[in-house]
Amino acid sequence: MSTLHTVNKPGQAMALCVRAVVSGDSVLLIEDAVYELLLPASRLNALPDGCSVYVMDIDARARGVVVSAPFEVINYDRFVSLCVDNEKVLSWF
Amino acid sequence: MSHSVCVISSRAPYSGQSAREALDTALVSASYDIETSLLLMGDGVYQLLPGQEAGDIPRKNLAAMLQVLPLYGIDTIYVDQLSLEERGIRSDALQAGVTVLAGGELPLFIQQHSRVFNF
Amino acid sequence: MKFALAVYGAPANSQAPQSALHFARALVAGGHEIVRLFFYQDGVNTATAIAQPPQDESNLSEEWQQFVQAHNLDAVVCIAAALRRGIVDQAESDRYELPGHNLREGYELSGLGQLLDGALMADRLITFGA
Numbered sequence: 234m235s236t237l238h239t240v241n242k243p244g245q246a247m248a249l250c251v252r253a254v255v256s257g258d259s260v261l262l263i264e265d266a267v268y269e270l271l272l273p274a275s276r277l278n279a280l281p282d283g284c285s286v287y288v289m290d291i292d293a294r295a296r297g298v299v300v301s302a303p304f305e306v307i308n309y310d311r312f313v314s315l316c317v318d319n320e321k322v323l324s325w326f
Numbered sequence: 327m328s329h330s331v332c333v334i335s336s337r338a339p340y341s342g343q344s345a346r347e348a349l350d351t352a353l354v355s356a357s358y359d360i361e362t363s364l365l366l367m368g369d370g371v372y373q374l375l376p377g378q379e380a381g382d383i384p385r386k387n388l389a390a391m392l393q394v395l396p397l398y399g400i401d402t403i404y405v406d407q408l409s410l411e412e413r414g415i416r417s418d419a420l421q422a423g424v425t426v427l428a429g430g431e432l433p434l435f436i437q438q439h440s441r442v443f444n445f
Numbered sequence: 446m447k448f449a450l451a452v453y454g455a456p457a458n459s460q461a462p463q464s465a466l467h468f469a470r471a472l473v474a475g476g477h478e479i480v481r482l483f484f485y486q487d488g489v490n491t492a493t494a495i496a497q498p499p500q501d502e503s504n505l506s507e508e509w510q511q512f513v514q515a516h517n518l519d520a521v522v523c524i525a526a527a528l529r530r531g532i533v534d535q536a537e538s539d540r541y542e543l544p545g546h547n548l549r550e551g552y553e554l555s556g557l558g559q560l561l562d563g564a565l566m567a568d569r570l571i572t573f574g575a
Contacts (some may be wrong), residue, residue, distance in 0.1 A: 326453070326572075343486065
């Protein structure tokens with residue numbers, strides 16, 4: 234039983250998301266949350282092992298944020314697939 | 327299949343309508359006879375501070391609304407312990423009927439519910 | 446799979462309604478069913494008929510309405526949140542003796558219970574927050 238967590242901004246939304254994630258969950262950064270990738274002390278480093286982090290392509294591109302491994306850039310079709318593949322979707326904003 | 331609902335409220339009580347509208351969602355859920363939990367996280371824990379007198383802002387006192395939740399079938403308000411600590415709020419100062427969840431308990435607690443509403 | 450979508454942000458101060466529309470289009474393209482759209486909090490502003498962005502910008506409210514109508518979606522705007530923010534249909538305008546009404550066609554004003562119903566009907570609830 235896994236969960237997809239969407240996050241739409243850094244700060245509290247990201248902090249609370251990380252608190253609710255367990256191993257095997259997926260995290261998707263959308264909108265301003267892509268700025269989390271620039272932070273020297275990103276909370277993404279505190280995620281448990283076995284979590285995948287995805288980044289919405291158009292949101293990163295719009296903001297000039299370059300995404301590199303281990304983070305995976307995805308589009309909305311893939312967002313939909315992630316919603317199907319995980320039993321729940323929690324939205325942190 | 328019997329449902330259970332968790333409403334996660336993460337905004338301070340008077341900065342906008344979010345806290346009130348999260349609470350309304352929990353009340354509607356409980357009115358459907360669905361087992362409903364209200365979970366306060368982040369700035370949402372400010373909703374529980376004692377001594378709120380919001381009449382001069384003027385707003386309805388949100389803490390007072392939380393206190394009457396048992397009348398609507400929501401007996402316990404759940405609070406994220408770390409969010410309290412980060413904000414310098416002591417859990418023993420909070421109203422009765424509050425259950426503090428330690429960090430490790432949060433994911434499982436949320437997952438117990440079949441539907442989760444984030445606010 | 447059945448999806449319910451909740452939108453809590455307004456076009457003018459949040460990307461939420463834009464992200465939700467991208468997502469909804471991908472759902473339809475993927476053959477999924479949208480059993481309910483629910484506009485709540487500032488998201489109710491998405492349903493206004495009288496916002497007029499500059500001509501060189503997209504009109505998100507219009508795009509949403511076209512999508513709702515093209516796919517005959519069940520699009521509900523929370524009545525309490527809408528009244529608070531000045532989004533009303535003809536009936537509410539008459540009831541409160543307001544100078545006009547501005548809810549776009551294709552949307553229905555209804556209670557918060559429709560958010561609950563939608564979430565219970567659907568396999569997944571996806572929320573787009575402000």
